[in-house]
Amino acid sequence: MAGETKNGTRVTAGVTFAARLAFERISHEFSPSAVTLRDVSLSAEPGEVLCLLGPSGSGKTTLLRIAAGIEPQTRGRVLLNDREIAGPSVFLPPEQRSIGLVFQDFALFPHLTILDNVRFGLTALSREEARKEAIISLGRVGLESYANAYPHVLSGGEQQRVALARAIAPRPAVLLMDEPFSGLDSRLKDSVRAETLAILRQSRATAIVVTHDAEEAMRMGDRIALLKDGGLVQVGTAEELYQRPADLFAAGFFSELNIFDSRAFEGAVDTPVGRFAAPHLAEGAKASVALRLSAFDVSDKDGEVPARVVSRHYLGVVELLELAVPGADKPVRARVRCGALSGTDRDIWLTVRKSDVLVFERTGESA
Numbered sequence: 001m002a003g004e005t006k007n008g009t010r011v012t013a014g015v016t017f018a019a020r021l022a023f024e025r026i027s028h029e030f031s032p033s034a035v036t037l038r039d040v041s042l043s044a045e046p047g048e049v050l051c052l053l054g055p056s057g058s059g060k061t062t063l064l065r066i067a068a069g070i071e072p073q074t075r076g077r078v079l080l081n082d083r084e085i086a087g088p089s090v091f092l093p094p095e096q097r098s099i100g101l102v103f104q105d106f107a108l109f110p111h112l113t114i115l116d117n118v119r120f121g122l123t124a125l126s127r128e129e130a131r132k133e134a135i136i137s138l139g140r141v142g143l144e145s146y147a148n149a150y151p152h153v154l155s156g157g158e159q160q161r162v163a164l165a166r167a168i169a170p171r172p173a174v175l176l177m178d179e180p181f182s183g184l185d186s187r188l189k190d191s192v193r194a195e196t197l198a199i200l201r202q203s204r205a206t207a208i209v210v211t212h213d214a215e216e217a218m219r220m221g222d223r224i225a226l227l228k229d230g231g232l233v234q235v236g237t238a239e240e241l242y243q244r245p246a247d248l249f250a251a252g253f254f255s256e257l258n259i260f261d262s263r264a265f266e267g268a269v270d271t272p273v274g275r276f277a278a279p280h281l282a283e284g285a286k287a288s289v290a291l292r293l294s295a296f297d298v299s300d301k302d303g304e305v306p307a308r309v310v311s312r313h314y315l316g317v318v319e320l321l322e323l324a325v326p327g328a329d330k331p332v333r334a335r336v337r338c339g340a341l342s343g344t345d346r347d348i349w350l351t352v353r354k355s356d357v358l359v360f361e362r363t364g365e366s367a
Contacts, residue, residue, distance in 0.1 A: 018047040018204050018205055019046060019080050019081045019173035020044065020046050020081055020206070021067060021079070021080055021099075021174045021206060021208070022043040022044075022078070022079045023041060023043070023066075023077075024076050024079065025041055025077070026040045026076035026077075027039055027073065028059070028062055028071070028074050028230075029074050037066075037073070039076075040059070040063065040227075040230075040231070040232050041232070042225055042235065047204050047205075047206060049197070049200055049207045049209060049222050050207070050209070050222065050223050051210075051216075051217035052064065052209070052210045052211070052227060053211055053212070053214060053217040053226050053227070054212065054226055054228055054233075054253075055212060057229070058229060059230040060211075061178055064101075064176050064178055064208065066086065067099060067176055067208065068097070068101050069091070069092060069094035069097050069099070070094060072086065080097065080098070080099075080174070098170075098172050098173040098174070099172055099174045100168060100174070102164055102167045102175070102176070102180050104178045104179045104180065104183065105183060106162070106163040106183070108151040108159060109151075111150075112150075114143065114146045114148070114151065114154070115138070115147040115148065118134040118138055119131060119169070121166060121170055122169055134147075137166070138162075140168065140199060141165045142161070142195075143165065146158070146162075156184050157192040160196070161192070161196075163180070164180075168199070171203075171205075173205065173206065174206045175200070175203075175205045175207045175208075176207075177207065177208070178210045179210050181193055181196075181216065193216065193220065197219075197220055214254045218238035218254075221238065222237070224238060226250055233249060233250055234247075234250050245358065247360055248363075252290070255293070255294070256292070256293045256333065256335075257291065257292060257358075258273075258290070258333055259290050260328075261286070261362065262286075264283060264284060264285045264287055265284070267279045269281070269287045272326060272327035273304075273325060273328070273332065273350060276354065276359060277354075277359075278359045286362035287359055287361060287362055288361075289358075289359050291358075292356040293320075295334075295352055295356030295357060296332075296334040296351070297336070297340075297352075297353065298340050298348050298349070298350060298351075299340075299348065299351070301349065303350050303351040304350060304352060305325060305350040305351075305352070306348075307325045307332065307349070309322075309323060309341075309346050309348060310322040310331050315338075317337070317338060318335050318336060318337060318338060319338050319340070319341075320333065320334075321335075323350070325350070332350075
């Protein structure tokens with residue numbers, strides 16, 4: 001049978017179908033003064049890993065709960081393969097949606113074996129059929145040898161894989177994951193995340209993953225949907241959101257920034273670290289000029305802008321510098337390759353990489 005294991009290797013049983021999950025103008029509020037989602041339209045395409053990214057309170061988990069059927073929306077529709085599953089006239093309960101959910105805390109039953117935890121949701125099958133599907137699912141995450149063990153004997157990473165096995169055992173059309181790696185320490189996180197992504201690719205399920213970590217979203221997502229205060233800021237690939245952020249908030253979510261206030265003049269903006277093109281701004285428009293910490297090359301001999309080293313912190317591959325720059329009212333931060341400066345350099349020169357400079361019309365928002 002597809003999905004059985006041999007010699008301890010993982011299996012690659014796929015889901016029956018990968019579905020398109022669409023949110024149409026979703027709004028959610030607990031009261032007129034407590035709005036959690038504002039007119040969000042978004043879709044996860046068949047077989048795609050879509051990451052919902054944003055700070056706490058941006059509406060990510062609420063959108064996930066609406067998709068799962070745990071929380072009803074105030075307005076709008078949810079469609080699975082163009083079939084309405086939640087809307088003004090329809091509300092399918094969670095068990096009828098073919099949508100799996102992996103909780104943030106794994107939610108394993110401590111009194112059940114690993115096998116019984118995975119088998120728990122397979123109520124439509126006979127006991128023997130459910131056992132076979134659970135074994136297949138455990139094989140897909142490499143834990144079939146723990147079938148008769150209990151959750152307390154497993155590491156955090158292994159418990160996360162059991163939760164994933166339980167979610168994919170019914171072969172859902174869509175899999176929802178709510179910050180699934182937040183409970184893991186940094187040493188485990190990278191490996192478990194990579195394993196999870198491999199399993200998602202093998203199972204071919206459409207997946208929506210909630211995270212507040214931009215790097216995690218960039219590593220996992222085919223596309224990223226960035227939310228803020230219940231609204232959708234930008235949707236696109238990791239490269240699109242990093243290279244062409246929609247606004248200062250989006251730019252600041254993907255990299256640390258130095259921000260200077262300026263005004264557009266003759267198609268450019270002036271800052272203490274240089275003059276940069278701004279052809280998209282009207283003459284005299286207020287501007288926020290954002291430079292990533294990676295924007296600076298440093299030298300003790302020559303460059304474009306003089307600077308003095310205020311502090312430096314060794315971080316292994318790179319050093320984090322704080323620099324006093326003439327005309328800047330606060331230190332400029334730079335992240336440079338270790339060895340770019342000697343240990344005694346104080347007065348240095350900066351050269352700015354234009355590709356790491358972003359210019360936005362100033363609207364009062366912060367990064």
